[in-house]
Amino acid sequence: MREMFDQELETVQERIVDIAESVFTIVTDASTAFLEADVKAADRALAIAETISEKALSLDELVIRTLALQAPVARDLRILVSTLRISASFERMAALASHIATIARFRFPDSVVPDSLSDTFDEMARLDIRLSKKLIKLLKNTSVxxxxxxxxxxxxxxxxxxxxxxxxxxxxWKESAMYTVDVTLASRYFERIADHVVDISSKVSYLSTGDWSDADLED
Amino acid sequence: MREMFDQELETVQERIVDIAESVFTIVTDASTAFLEADVKAADRALAIAETISEKALSLDELVIRTLALQAPVARDLRILVSTLRISASFERMAALASHIATIARFRFPDSVVPDSLSDTFDEMARLDIRLSKKLIKLLKNTSVxxxxxxxxxxxxxxxxxxxxxxxxxxxxWKESAMYTVDVTLASRYFERIADHVVDISSKVSYLSTGDWSDADLED
Structure with missing residues (x-):
């Protein structure tokens, strides 16, 4: 019984790493689309983003089935409950990155980013990409x-x-309202993606420390 | 044992209705603050919003304790798992309404809403208020x-x-970039609040239909 359960936990972890890797690709492609007016990258981001809800749903079903059949306690229960929250955060990250790709797609072949903001967005996008990458590492091997x-x-x-x-x-600032709207929303999306990374990483830390309060009070 | 469990489920429901009522108040006050440049309403919204994370956290702890001690299956398990997602959505609604209140607060005594958009925001805010109200009803008594x-x-x-x-x-549109930024973000926040209401209501429907796929695929 225990052995079977460990196998299920391993499957859960593999699936969540798989989702994390897809989300990393989506964030990378969406950022490229946005920074470089690259419509192919936008299309790639949107195509992969479409698969995430399905993957998250199927992971959630596995988790709920495991909760019902194995009635886990203590750390095992916490891992499964956290997984439900983590999958929801990954879904949101994919949706936010899709919005960024869509903004870039609409404006193509022009760029969304005016010169006065190119360094700022460049750094922000690169940080989001690195954050999404770190998440994969963290999920494979927790490290405070x-x-x-x-x-x-x-x-x-x-x-x-x-x-x-x-x-x-x-x-x-002399740009048109269209630029103002796009950079305002895009900046918000990049910021929310980073928030979700923090959110997920707090939940992963919680798994090792058991301190739930750290994991849920940031907002 | 079953009787004790029913009592716990009842407590869970009461607590979630309590959170729903607070969120309704926050959305109402934040909307008033935004539409009428009412700084007192903004302060009320922000003060109540601060209590939501604590309430959601304590509800989550109750749910996790119940999962561990009672090892529920079938409908009971679904209710508890959904509660975790619902509480997270309410936290986000409170955070989004806070952002709206904060925008109003910053601009006080001026209004954030230019004349050309006052009807649109008026309707949008009223819809969000009505949606938050319907959620309380729905949580008290599920109805498709x-x-x-x-x-x-x-x-x-x-x-x-x-x-x-x-x-x-x-x-x-001849307003300054400040207006453009504020109305862009506020509109996004109002829209996301409504999304969360749909999200929560799908999860409540799921409790009665058992059809999980409806509950998680909207974005």
């Missing part, structure tokens, strides 16, 4: 240090998000 | 019809969200 570096990278993303508003609200 | 009317109200919110962009991207 990694979770901490995720936290500080998210803080930098927040700073860059504020920087976008500073540029847009400055007197020197 | 109510879930359907929620769906159609959300579609109207999506239309209004698109309308905001049409107005902002029209040649006649």
């Amino acid at each position: 240090d990694l979770a901490r570096s995720i936290q500080s990278m998210d803080e930098r993303v927040d700073e860059l998000h504020r920087e976008v508003f500073e540029v847009v609200l400055d007197k020197k | 019809d109510l879930a359907r009317s929620i769906q159609s109200m959300d579609e109207r919110v999506d239309e209004l969200h698109r309308e905001v962009f049409e107005v902002v991207l029209d040649k006649k």
Whole structure:
């Protein structure tokens, strides 16, 4: 019985790493689409994003089946419950990255990013890509240090998000309302992707520390 | 044993209705703050919003304890698992409404809403308030019809969200970038609040139909 259960937990972990890898690809392609007005990258991001809901749903079903059949307690129960929250966060990350790809797609062949914001968005997108990458590592092998570096990278993303508003609200900003709308939304999406990474990493830390309060109070 | 469990399920339901009522108040106050540049309403929304994470956390702990101690199956298991997702959605609704209140607060004593958008935001905010209200009813007494009317109200919110962009991207739009940024974000927040209502109501429907796929594929 225990052996069967361990096998199910392993399957759960493999599936969640698989989702994390797809989300990493989506975030990377969406960022490329956005930064470089690359419509093919946008299409790739949107195509992979479509598969995520299905994958998350099937993982959730496995988790619920396991909860029902094995009635796990303690750490095993926590892993399964956290998995449900983690899969929901990955779904949102894929949706947010899709929105970024869609903005880039609409504007093609023009670029969404005016020169005055290209460095800011470049750094923000690269941080999101690195954050999504770190998540894969963290899910394969929990490490509290990694979770901490995720936290500080998210803080930098927040700073860059504020920087976008500073540029847009400055007197020197002369772009059309279309640019203002697109960069406002895109910046929000990049910032929310980083938030979800922090959210997921807190839940993974929680698995090792058992301290649930850390995992849920950030907002 | 069963009797004790029924009592726990009842407590879970009471607590979630309590959270739903607080979120309804937050959405109402945040909308008033936003539509009428009412700084007191903004402060009320922000103060109540601060209590939601704590309430959601304590509900989650109760649910996890119940999962561990009672090892429920079938419908009971589904109720508890759904509760975890529902509480997370309510937390997000409170956070989104807080963002709306904060925008209103920053701009006080001026209004965030230019005349050209006042009807659109008025309708959107009123729909969000009504949606949050319907959620309380739905949680007290599941009804598939109510879930359907929620769906159609959300579609109207999506239309209004698109309308905001049409107005902002029209040649006649002469407002500053500050207005553009604020209405873009606020419109997104109102739209996401309605999405969460649909999300929660699908999960409540799922409890009665057992059809999980409906509950998780919308985005």
